[in-house]
Amino acid sequence: MDASTRVGASNAEKGISSGARKRRTSWTPAWVPYAQAAPLALVFFLFFILPLVATFVVSFWNYTEYSIEPAFVLSNYQDVFYGCFSGSPALCTTFATYLSTLKFVAIVWVATLLIGFTVAYFLAFHIRTLPMQIALFMVCTIPFWTSNVIRMISWIPLLGRNGLVNEMLTSIGLVDAPIEWLLYSDFAVALALVHLYTLFMVVPIFNSMMRIDRSLIEAAYDAGASGWQTLTNVIIPLVKPGILIGSIFVVTIVTGDYLTIGIMGGQQIASVGKTIQTQINFLQFPIAAANAIVLLAVVLLTIWGMLRLVDIRKEL
């Protein structure tokens, strides 16, 4: 993913420098790029920008049991944060929900980072021929092109009360009775999220690793660094942008998730996305919109914070 930002940046630079020299490098009329970019811009305007604007506007509207009405009220936001700033020791619903989501974000981030880094490291540094690298990389990628829901429900025969895992554990005598918390639990949600989204870590980290000049690693060995020292002092600093991009994907996906938490949590675990979905089902669009705007703000703040943590432009 960092490749593309670099392309965008270098293209922009080229454009500026050729412009400064007043030399026409292109024989295409000036309107052509606008016409070519127009369909993309139109789709994003109609199905991304305008919807976000609509959500923002509706979050200030009024609603009754069966209709929504244009207005400018702050009551939806007051409802979202009801009881949050009253000073009572108990957490309000919204904060408790975000805290629960934060727990999943932390667990899934650590797990996907460790697994993703190890897999990418193996592919980038231990597989020696390019065709083999591509083949193994495809093995990791193919599940990404199949249905998430199917990948979730495929845990049911494994983790259920009479599932394979419980059968195995009871048959070797490790447990007396089947473990109940394997399915429809926090554990199942975290496991499914790691299962679904580790690829989002593998791809950018692998991409960063493939860009590392191999002579740097040889230089580190020649200078007497151990394998571990090379890893922590040479490789990890150089793949930071990849780690950051992967982290942004995983953190934002888990923050906004409602399907995995719904299906794997047996519809019993709260998440912001699920709250929004429930409110939509009850046609309470304005409060759902207010929740969506708060979620959007949280996600954007998180990304901003992560970009502050690692200066991505310096790293690229």
Add this chain to the structure above:
Amino acid sequence: MTAGSAYREERRPRSFYALAVFFALFVVFLYGPVVTILTLSFQGPSGGLTFPMNGFSFYWFERLWSGRGTVDIGSAFERSLMLGLTVMVLTVVVSVLAGLAFRKKFVGATPLFYVAIASLIVPSIVVSLGIALEFRILDDVFRPVLASIGLVSRRGNSLGLFTSGLGAHLSWTLPFGLLIMFAVFNRLDKSYEEAARDLGASNWQSFCHVILPMIAPFLIGISLFGFTLSWDEIARSSQAMGSTNTLPLELAALTTTVTTPEIYALGTSVTAVSFTVIFGTLAAFVLLQRRRRLRALAE
């Protein structure tokens, strides 16, 4: 990979074997669960949702596709297929055009790029809700106006598979298409086009005869993303499909109600389509690359 050949003669370090085992376990983790439901979808008629297998049969597939069972899947299957193919074609066309545009200088290139990235990162439930609200407002505000001059019926719902649904899917597939186009055009030397120009080719000729043949294999990659992402899309579709449902939405709804292996049969059928598309496109990609290499050798 130059360094790779330098130490090819060396013995594999011990860490290689540890990491190879880790990688193998990761692959088992990725594919293991799916293999279990592929197996369980061939349960005998008296079989349940978990092992052991009670015989081997196509009973649940027959039940699923005859429409006799709890699930009517034919129409949702057809809808998803049509939508997926439409999204695929549009993703390829729009991404290539945008990729060409980003090769040149134009005002607003950087904001447009950031909007595409944002579309990838903003939670899908937010986008989905936004699209639903947008179309609701559209119906409330513009429909009465258009109806008064007789263009549309007064009552109706603009939310639908090929209006809001198509847009929702494109907002998800186009960022991937654009990123692939960036990666492709980054490796494509501009001097090819300049050479074509020097030889007297028009813009259109240089695109058809120079650029298109060079980027063709990667367009197959974009269509793979376009179709599979749409075929499996659920989070963005959830509020944007109106009264119809796509296959993944049906499947998600069934997870809470169906307690027979029929749901596994459905899962296997959906995965079969995904695998057909994935391996079909990968084979086409490899074939195209090989043909090109042969032609390069011949010349």
